[in-house]
Amino acid sequence: MVIALSMTAGAQTQVKEHRRSITLDEAIVIARTQSVDAAVALNELKTAYWEYRTFRANLLPEMNLKATLPSYNKKYNSYQQEDGTYTYVRNNNLQMSGELSIDQSIWFTGGTLSLNSSLDFLKQLDGDKSKRYMSVPIALTLNQPIFGVNNIKWDRRIEPVRYAEAKASFLSATENVTRTTINYFFNLLLAKENVNIARQNLENAQKLHEVAKAKRSMGQISENDLLQLELNVLDARSTLTDNESTLKSRMFQLRSFLALSEDEDLEPVVPESIPSVLLNYDDVLDKALTNNSFAQNIRRRQLEADYEVAKAKGDLREITLYAQVGFTGTNNELNTVYHNLKDNQIVEVGFKIPILDWGKRRGKVKIAKSNRDVVESRLRQETMNFNQDLFILVEQFNNQQMQLQIANEADKIAEKRYNTNVETFMIGKISTLDLNDSQLKKDEARQKHINELYAYWSYYYQIRSLTLWDFTDNTGIDADFEKIIKQ
Template sequence: MKQLIVINKRTLGLIACAWLCVSIASAQSRSLSLEEAVSLARKQSVDASVALNELKTAYWEYRTYKANLLPEMNFSASLPNYQKAYSAYQQDDGSYTYVRNNYLNMQGELSIDQNIWLTGGKLSIATSLDFMKQLDGTKDRRYMSLPVAITLQQPVFGVNSIKWDRRIEPVRYQEAKAAFISATEDVTIKTIDYYFNLLLAGENVGIAEQNLRNAEKLYEVAKAKREMGQISKNDLLQMELNVLDARSSLTGYESARKSSMFRLQSFLGLEDNEQIVPVVPDTLQAIELSYGEVREKALRNNSFVHNIRRRQLEADYAVAKARGNLRQVTLFAQVGFTGTARDAGDAYRNLKDNQVVQLGVKVPLLDWGKRRGQVKVAQSNREVMRSRLKKETMEFNQNLFILVEQFNKQQEQLDIANRADEIARKRYDTNVETYMIGKISTLDLNDSQTTKDEARRKHLTEMFYYWYYLYQIRSLTLWDWHHNTGIDADFEKIIKE
């Protein structure tokens, strides 16, 4: 009875170990659909992280530009400024001597600055208070107040940078937002590439395993036929060679599958020990795309259009800046009141006008055509940019046309490959049975096997191109063609996450 109990315990232990091994093995493998892989890539891949950080950079650059258009409050102070040193002093007879200064000075200013959008100048309203105390001699002290002062700084002929920023920066941000969505779609395209590489590698392993089993089975049959004298020794050796070739192919395909597995795992941010089992995706409902409609969506949504517009504006800005440098005239004007006294309160009484008007002029009299040359260079660069943008637009439209044509033909190619795969499999199964009864040669059997394998690979390859072309068009148009909706994102939410 004790022996029976021991046996039962051992049996239970073996069952538990087997169950644990199966659980571990199943935990390490993971069935992953294409949609799940795309979702993981958009959340965890390095490419998605780069796209997000680029969007955040563009967002904060745009926020900085917007803040530059709003009033800015500043406080500046010197608390304190102590000096005990000798300084030069001019006497009544014109000679200089050195006098000793020993004083304490403190000053503070509060200002509100506003850039003027229309003219490119700056308007400031400020109030300030200065205090000075002599630490030697009479040890006198003085306050100087500036209750209010209005200051205008205005370039007269220079380029209005604020006006150009208001033209360029919104376009730049729109370009960045469209580029982020396109980059997200590019992550999907790269996921499709890695996913189908693994899918094809796994299919190759499955084909190689099946071929090895068939080759071993046929080799055993060939040995029996040879003993009965039904086939030649050459045919027997050929069947043995087929077994060796099948084993070699299986080893190579297993290595390729591991490499494809590692690339997809790394891209999706998964652990190396988490084995992925890809699932052949379903084919979407067939659609026919019109080049005119696709082009219209691309020219409206793609970051390329915003990129073209931004570069045109930047080239125009460079010309305007070069022209503004031909001469420089700056107006500085300040009006306000000021007062001085021994006490801080008295410094705000008996105020006097404080007015400053200054017109600065810098006009080159002789620069050997340097500034006009800079204008010509900027104008030439603008013409080069226009030609380059025209060429890029033509290439963009051409590539888009080719892509639409490829996608429209790909559905037919996929249907043909699917049918060819079915026929090739049935033909090979029939040829195996025919070979077993000696109706066909080894060469005919090998030919049907090769045809079967190539048909299966071509089917998966055509399926890959179907998804690849579809998401290429989605990336360029930022449009979901199967649901007929635009591809958009809540950028504020994405940036704050």
């Protein structure tokens, strides 16, 4: 169901060379593609996307090649002799080395598993000028923290939520761009209408003044009424000048936001219809808690607080297991360096357990738990505020449709009353005070109608931004994020 709304403009504005009519829907489309706010929202989404891609890449195997080609040394090095004394010997050699490694994080334990292969070459440039090769065909290394916090496991919990929050924030930011557009659009529309009203009032005031001068010459009205009508003409000219200045300011504001050329004279078109929907608070709240970035933000902050507690507890006992198994060989020739491989095995367990730290680490656990309690209290309060603000917003929106209908009827009645009073004044049945009052009421009714129309659209898109739901089509607001990011 669509409720039709119409408003008659006042006097026609002057036509300019680059005059352009623009509807609210057109302004919204332009803002979502060209405005600075839309560009900022897109860049924030891209940042979040690549942060998430980086997190995902950290879970995959990583291959690295490290090489030294070459390392030349010609210097004296200290050397301890059999009698315990030191002397310096000349060292002149050329070294080259290369190592290929594949590293894989183990998310369920928090450790790192590495597969390595290396080859080293050493050639003496003095003396017998011998050369030597050393190979490690394969070595498997495990680095595993014991009792500590599993950072990878916590990242797997937190980072997807963070990215989901960023995607929801982008959609909400897009809706907020729409809200800003609505604000600027209706500011321009109201300024345009005020100019039309002021021109119509000036035209009417001039006509009434001419009629009053004729009546005064015939003694039908007082000098006071004539002077009052003359003042009305001056006031109408002053009001028109002020409104034209405001119109230029509002025009520049909207053009700047939409990134349009400054030589375009925008002619805003009053929306002909509004979506007629009646919202249920429980339904709106359910959609908001499901889709809005606020829900993801609450979940992420709770997880981060839990992570800090787990990290503090893990730091109470620091034990790291390091183990390596592999083979190595050495020879003077490259083609035999992989023969007769010797067993190369390393098993190392290192730990550092605080025996007496005066409660420092347990104190950190207490601090982390206290901080988590603070976060949980804040989250509960923010959730209550969010629900309350949403309830008020839904009530305001549901009430706004009736307010808009009332404003529409009042605008028509005030316009009709003013026209009637003008005719009545022409035959001398009412005073200038009554005429001025009807003009004031007419102007106020027209302005209120536009303001109520603006409030309706503002409430509607504010609820859309919070729920990420299109209540007109009854569908969710989503986007192809991969396509958007690759634009």
